Amino acid sequence: SQQGEEDPQALSIQEGENATMNCSYKTSINNLQWYRQNSGRGLVHLILIRSNEREKHSGRLRVTLDTSKKSSSLLITASRAADTASYFCATDSGGYQKVTFGIGTKLQVIP
């Protein structure tokens, strides 16, 4: 079964706007990651946030983690058409760091 669930499942915005995607998960985790998948391609790692971190930045990406609510959000600022992709959150728990993915948010950025 999937550990994470992204919300919304689809999001359409204008270029230049900010995009926010949310992820909820069920069990305690070691780390939470966000990945991007362009159509027909493999997943690409974006950012990892550890369970003892609350916020992390990478370029135009900002990730927050609230372990008390078992949720995370990914903010993409000043979106570009090239950001059009599906975004997945992934969690790992347990000593062997098994990574499981949510169902993804499909983001469309309209030029």
Added chain:
Amino acid sequence: DAGVIQSPRHEVTEMGQEVTLRCKPISGHNSLFWYRQTMMRGLELLIYFNNNVPIDDSGMPEDRFSAKMPNASFSTLKIQPSEPRDSAVYFCASSNSAFGAEAFFGQGTRLTVV
């Protein structure tokens, strides 16, 4: 490093045939994952290995699916016999758990069973 290498990139086979998907993880990584992606079910974890040992195969859908990792640089996912509902994109990913759980994905194998 060339990244995670999967072969073949595309496979079309007839129902009932055996299919073998191959994966070469990134050198030095000690964890390997096989995922299946479909429109209906999203990205599903099928099996993962740590140090070449299968740790959790609870995601393998049926006995028709089997996976092996004979050494640190090679893994296979086999479907025998294949069925049309096995049509999906199969991804292999590897990670080095010593540096956190960032997983590196291959480009995937698009399997079509007709």
